[in-house]
Amino acid sequence: MNGRRLLTDYMALALVIAGLVLIFGVSTQNFLQFGTFRNIANQIPDAMVVAVGMTFVLIIGGIDLSVGSVLGLGSAVLGVCLVRFELPLPVAIAACLATGLACGILNGLVIVRWRLPSFIVTLGMLEVASGATYILTQSRTVYVGEPIERVSEVAAFGLSLPFMLAIAVVVAGQFALSGTVFGRHALALGANAESARLSGIRTRALTVSVFALSGVLASLAGMMQCSRLGASDPNAGIGFELQAIAAVVIGGTSLMGGRGSVVNSFFGVIIIAVLAVGLATLGAQESTKRLVTGGVIVAAVILDYYRHRLNKA
Amino acid sequence: MKGTAAAALVFCVILGGCGGQNAGPAAPGAPAKPRIALIMKSLANEFFLTMEQGAKNHQAAHSAEYDLICNGIKDELDVNRQIQLVENMVSQGVQAIVIAPADSKALVAACKKAQDAGVVVVNIDNKLDDAVLAERGIKIPFVGPDNRKGAKTAADFLATKLQPGDPVAIVEGVPTAFNGIQRKLGFEDAMNGAGMKIVTSQSGSWEMAKANQVVAAMITEHPELKAVLCANDSMALGAVAALRSASKVGQVLVIGYDGISAVRERIKDGSILATIEQHADQLAVFGIEYALEMIKTKAAPADRETPVDLVTAENNP
Numbered sequence: 008m009n010g011r012r013l014l015t016d017y018m019a020l021a022l023v024i025a026g027l028v029l030i031f032g033v034s035t036q037n038f039l040q041f042g043t044f045r046n047i048a049n050q051i052p053d054a055m056v057v058a059v060g061m062t063f064v065l066i067i068g069g070i071d072l073s074v075g076s077v078l079g080l081g082s083a084v085l086g087v088c089l090v091r092f093e094l095p096l097p098v099a100i101a102a103c104l105a106t107g108l109a110c111g112i113l114n115g116l117v118i119v120r121w122r123l124p125s126f127i128v129t130l131g132m133l134e135v136a137s138g139a140t141y142i143l144t145q146s147r148t149v150y151v152g153e154p155i156e157r158v159s160e161v162a163a164f165g166l167s168l169p170f171m172l173a174i175a176v177v178v179a180g181q182f183a184l185s186g187t188v189f190g191r192h193a194l195a196l197g198a199n200a201e202s203a204r205l206s207g208i209r210t211r212a213l214t215v216s217v218f219a220l221s222g223v224l225a226s227l228a229g230m231m232q233c234s235r236l237g238a239s240d241p242n243a244g245i246g247f248e249l250q251a252i253a254a255v256v257i258g259g260t261s262l263m264g265g266r267g268s269v270v271n272s273f274f275g276v277i278i279i280a281v282l283a284v285g286l287a288t289l290g291a292q293e294s295t296k297r298l299v300t301g302g303v304i305v306a307a308v309i310l311d312y313y314r315h316r317l318n319k320a
Numbered sequence: 321m322k323g324t325a326a327a328a329l330v331f332c333v334i335l336g337g338c339g340g341q342n343a344g345p346a347a348p349g350a351p352a353k354p355r356i357a358l359i360m361k362s363l364a365n366e367f368f369l370t371m372e373q374g375a376k377n378h379q380a381a382h383s384a385e386y387d388l389i390c391n392g393i394k395d396e397l398d399v400n401r402q403i404q405l406v407e408n409m410v411s412q413g414v415q416a417i418v419i420a421p422a423d424s425k426a427l428v429a430a431c432k433k434a435q436d437a438g439v440v441v442v443n444i445d446n447k448l449d450d451a452v453l454a455e456r457g458i459k460i461p462f463v464g465p466d467n468r469k470g471a472k473t474a475a476d477f478l479a480t481k482l483q484p485g486d487p488v489a490i491v492e493g494v495p496t497a498f499n500g501i502q503r504k505l506g507f508e509d510a511m512n513g514a515g516m517k518i519v520t521s522q523s524g525s526w527e528m529a530k531a532n533q534v535v536a537a538m539i540t541e542h543p544e545l546k547a548v549l550c551a552n553d554s555m556a557l558g559a560v561a562a563l564r565s566a567s568k569v570g571q572v573l574v575i576g577y578d579g580i581s582a583v584r585e586r587i588k589d590g591s592i593l594a595t596i597e598q599h600a601d602q603l604a605v606f607g608i609e610y611a612l613e614m615i616k617t618k619a620a621p622a623d624r625e626t627p628v629d630l631v632t633a634e635n636n637p
Contacts, residue, residue, distance in 0.1 A: 035541055036541060037540055037541045037542075037543065038540070038541070040540060042539075042540040042543075042566065043537075045565070046533075046537065046562075046565075046566075049536070049565050050532070050533055146363070146366045147366045147369075147580065147581065147582075148528070148554060148581075148582040149582070150557075150582035150586070156564070159565070167565075232529060235532065235561055235565070236528050236529065236557060236558060237557070237560070237561055237564070238528065238557050238582050240527070240528040240529065240554060240557075241366075242526075242527060242528075242554070243527075243528065243529060245527070283533055284536070285537075287522060287533065287534045287536075287537035287538065288537040288538075288540060288541040289541075290519075290520040290521075290538075290541070291522075292495075292522070293523040293525075294495070
């Protein structure tokens with residue numbers, strides 16, 4: 008990647024973020040403070056890791072609508088293991104991640120076995136996982152408290168452990184995409200499934216592993232959310248899939264597959280988070296928040312269209 | 321559509337094991353027991369689940385007096401399905417319908433049809449819209465809590481812990497929900513009455529994570545904030561999590577609404593000041609008792625208020 012490419016690839020989104028920070032900085036009293044940036048860093052780890060998984064899913068030309076409810080299920084499994092079964096923390100976390108992995112593998116297997124569109128299969132999983140969450144929690148908020156809160160309190164340089172973990176996931180995700188066979192094959196599969204298969208890529212195994220990755224990252228996000236809130240909310244993650252898809256598409260990953268960047272998805276997550284925190288700092292009404300958020304999402308995607316044209320020129 | 325609804329109904333009755341199915345046939349010679357249909361909102365919500373369980377327990381204890389058929393909908397927005405349920409119950413010939421409407425306007429027409437067919441209709445939880453009821457020329461009694469009064473009770477207690485002029489913030493429910501609007505009004509009544517300054521009021525969409533995000537921003541912008549008033553308990557938990565990451569637990573007081581068990585834990589450890597108990601387990605029971613009374617006496621419908629009680633560290637079991 009040459010210098011000019013790097014500039015156009017990352018600069019546009021960084022400019023949007025800088026613009027938003029500037030607008031909120033001048034229109035509120037205390038937005039430009041360490042507290043705001045700590046808030047954002049504490050709140051985005053779950054969105055970051057889900058966006059990494061979603062980036063790979065979109066790159067292979069799929070979509071995963073189940074991430075929000077798998078997040079909720081992961082959080083519920085963790086809460087119930089800790090509170091009702093009184094299991095040690097590492098075991099509970101393992102159960103949480105295994106649940107997400109299982110959901111993702113199941114998604115992938117159903118998709119490749121019957122050649123079904125991932126849209127409908129993961130829509131089914133969305134319902135199944137939230138039903139399972141209600142059964143598991145008996146539709147009640149599971150109060151966990153201290154044992155899980157400790158995970159979020161471990162900090163260095165004022166940053167929480169989940170945030171550092173999420174950064175590690177983003178870095179590893181970008182490396183996997185641009186530096187490994189797995190990433191190159193995923194891009195090839197998304198660009199043209201038939202020619203990918205003919206060139207000897209094991210497309211079915213690849214598809215299953217991408218959905219498995221998305222599932223396990225969604226449950227990791229569930230663990231992060233549970234540790235931040237100190238409780239498992241049976242309604243956690245409702246609508247989270249759309250937020251994740253928006254962040255990834257803002258980052259320039261194509262909904263048609265074959266093109267994408269994990270780091271840019273991370274920028275997409277930051278844009279949505281800065282907007283949410285900024286509008287709340289302003290004290291904006293719910294109607295205004297929705298109008299502005301919707302507008303910025305579309306504007307960012309239009310910006311991406313021009314960035315792309317610039318790159319081709 | 322009708323077929324689906326009927327199939328779903330049969331499925332629900334089999335799975336749900338509503339008391340009515342276990343009650344067995346009435347003794348020969350005795351007058352037939354009234355059958356009462358309970359039509360709920362989303363059974364995925366702790367509050368309505370508790371309500372339904374309370375009704376089932378009541379029926380089990382009074383199985384000689386009436387039979388019960390319970391139904392719920394998938395989520396609180398599934399208005400069409402609830403209208404179908406009302407129609408189904410009328411054609412099944414129940415004597416009374418006790419309903420928690422998913423929409424305070426859209427359900428009025430279905431309830432009128434039921435009344436026209438001679439079915440006693442009692443409205444619980446979410447009040448049907450007065451203007452629409454008047455326009456249709458019907459009266460349906462409402463049995464339920466006064467959300468505005470409950471919210472004011474909690475906020476009045478909070479005011480005793482604050483100084484006049486202290487800045488406070490409100491976390492609202494979904495902006496379109498009637499009970500959420502009432503709770504916000506109740507909070508405002510108490511805070512304005514006690515001379516507090518409401519510096520911001522925003523929606524937390526009833527959700528823990530959303531409220532967490534909103535409250536985190538509120539305390540950054542208004543570091544002098546002394547209290548956060550939340551329109552339900554999930555959002556109060558989200559608020560406490562935000563205070564914890566800003567190391568402000570105890571400095572900023574939090575109140576909630578609903579009395580869920582997770583919040584009772586937080587009241588014990590002092591991070592939440594108070595919540596409101598609406599006796600969810602009794603709400604549907606009040607409606608059923610009222611319906612039985614109306615079947616017997618044919619009395620003219622009047623509204624009946626159910627209790628809302630303050631829960632604090634002193635009376636939290």
